Amino acid sequence: MKWLMRYLNNNRKQIMLTVAIIAFIIIIIQIINGILEQKEEERKEYQERDPYKPSQSIITGDIVSEETTEKNTELIGKFVEYCNNKDYNNAFNLLSDNCKGEIFSNNIDSFIKNYVSINFDNKKTYQLKLLMNINSTYIYQITYYSDDLLATGGSNMSKSTGDYISIILQNNEEKINVKGLVKKNDINKTENQGDLEITINDRAVYYNKEKYNITFKNNSENTISIGNINDSESICLVDSNGVEYPSFIYELLESDLILTPGYSRTISITFNKICNLERNIEKVRLKEVNLNKSSNQVNQIEENSTTQIDIEM
Numbered sequence: 447m448k449w450l451m452r453y454l455n456n457n458r459k460q461i462m463l464t465v466a467i468i469a470f471i472i473i474i475i476q477i478i479n480g481i482l483e484q485k486e487e488e489r490k491e492y493q494e495r496d497p498y499k500p501s502q503s504i505i506t507g508d509i510v511s512e513e514t515t516e517k518n519t520e521l522i523g524k525f526v527e528y529c530n531n532k533d534y535n536n537a538f539n540l541l542s543d544n545c546k547g548e549i550f551s552n553n554i555d556s557f558i559k560n561y562v563s564i565n566f567d568n569k570k571t572y573q574l575k576l577l578m579n580i581n582s583t584y585i586y587q588i589t590y591y592s593d594d595l596l597a598t599g600g601s602n603m604s605k606s607t608g609d610y611i612s613i614i615l616q617n618n619e620e621k622i623n624v625k626g627l628v629k630k631n632d633i634n635k636t637e638n639q640g641d642l643e644i645t646i647n648d649r650a651v652y653y654n655k656e657k658y659n660i661t662f663k664n665n666s667e668n669t670i671s672i673g674n675i676n677d678s679e680s681i682c683l684v685d686s687n688g689v690e691y692p693s694f695i696y697e698l699l700e701s702d703l704i705l706t707p708g709y710s711r712t713i714s715i716t717f718n719k720i721c722n723l724e725r726n727i728e729k730v731r732l733k734e735v736n737l738n739k740s741s742n743q744v745n746q747i748e749e750n751s752t753t754q755i756d757i758e759m
Contacts, residue, residue, distance in 0.1 A: 498519055498572070498574060499519045500575055500586070501576065503576050503579065504575050504577060506579075508578075508579060510579060510584065514584075518586075521622065522588070522613070524540065525622055529566045530569045534557070534562065535554070538550075538554045540621065541623070542616050542622065544623070544627070545621070545622070545625075548627060549624065571591045572589060574587070574588055575587040575588075577610070577653070580628070583612055583614050583628060584613040585611075586611050586612065587609075588608065589606050590606060590608070590609075592605035592606070609625060609626070610654070614629065626652040626653045626655075627650060628653060631648065632647070633759065634648075635757060635759065637757045639735065640737055641737070642735065643665060644663075644757055645663075646759070647661060647712070649727075652721070655694075656716070656717045656727070657714060657715070658715050659712060661713075662705055662711055662712075662713065664707060664710070667707045668707060669707065669738075670705045670736065671736040672705065672732055672734075672735055673733075673735075674703075675700045675703060677734065678693055678696065678718075679692045680733045681695055682717065682730075682733070683719060683727050683729070683730060687725065691718055691727075692718055693715050694717070698713065698715070727759055729759055730759070731755075731756050732754065732755040732757075733752075735752060735755050736753075
C-alpha cells in the first residue's frame with residue numbers, strides 16, 4: 447500500500463485534473479441529455495395541448511416543417527369554420543376539382559347532404575393526426591367533436607365523426623380532399639385480348655382503397671364474361687413486388703360482368719388497398735376471362751375455358 451500512497455502523493459495534481467475532466471464530461475453529457483429530453487417532452491406536450499397542428503406522422507415518424515404545418519392546418523381550420531357557419535359556397539370552393547367531381551358530382555347540394563349535414567349537424571371542434579406525406583400530398587385523420595376538445599380531451603366519443611382529409615396542390619394552390627380521397631388521375635390505357643378490348647380510363651386513390659373506371663368492349667360474336675362475382679381475387683391489382691390486392695367485386699351485379707356480342711360497358715371497380723408509399727400498382731389482372739361463354743352458363747365458369755389478362759399501367 448505504501449507504493450500506492452507514494453504514487454498518489456507524487457501525482458496528486460495530475461489525478462485531480464483527470465478526475466475533474468471526467469466529472470466535467472459527465473456533467474456536460476447529463477446537461478445535453480436533459481435538454482434533449484426536455485425538448486421531446488415539450489414537443490409531446492405541445493401536440494397534446496394543440497390538437498389542431500400535428501407536425502409528425504404517426505405512421506412514418508417523419509416531421510413536417512413548421513411553415514407547412516401552419517399552412518395546412520390553417521386551411522383545414524378555415525374549412526371547418528365555413529362548415530360550422532353554414533358558409534357552404536366557401537367551404538365547397540376549398541375542395542379540389544377532383545374531389546368535387548369524384549365525391550360530389552360537382553354538385554354543392556350533394557356536398558351539403560353527404561358531408562356537411564353528417565359531420566356538422568351542430569358546431570364542431572376537431573382533432574387532427576398527421577398520417578403521412580406522399581409527394582407533398584399531406585394526409586390527415588380528422589375527428590369532429592360536438593364538445594370543446596381542449597376542455598374535455600374528446601372524452602365524449604359518442605358525439606364524434608371522423609374522416610381522412612388530405613391537402614394537395616392544384617395549379618400551385620393548396621386544396622382539400624375529403625372522404626378519404628388522396629388523388630385522381632387519368633390513365634387511358636387500352637389492351638386487346640382477341641376481340642375483347644379493355645380500357646383503363648382513370649384511377650381514384652383513397653387512403654384505404656383504390657377505384658378504377660374500366661371500359662370493356664366485346665368485338666366478337668360470342669358472349670364474354672370478365673370475372674367471377676363470387677371470387678374477389680378474380681379481378682385484382684398487382685404492385686411492383688408482385689403482391690395482389692383483391693377487388694370488392696361483390697358490389698357489382700353478375701350482369702355487369704357479362705358482355706353480349708358487340709356490347710360495351712364501363713364498370714367502376716374498387717380494390718382493397720391501403721395507401722402505401724412504397725407499393726406502386728403496375729397492372730390490373732383479370733384472372734377468369736371467358737371469351738366464349740355459352741348462354742346456359744349461370745353462376746359458373748369452367749376452369750379450362752378461362753384465360754388470364756394483365757393490363758399494364
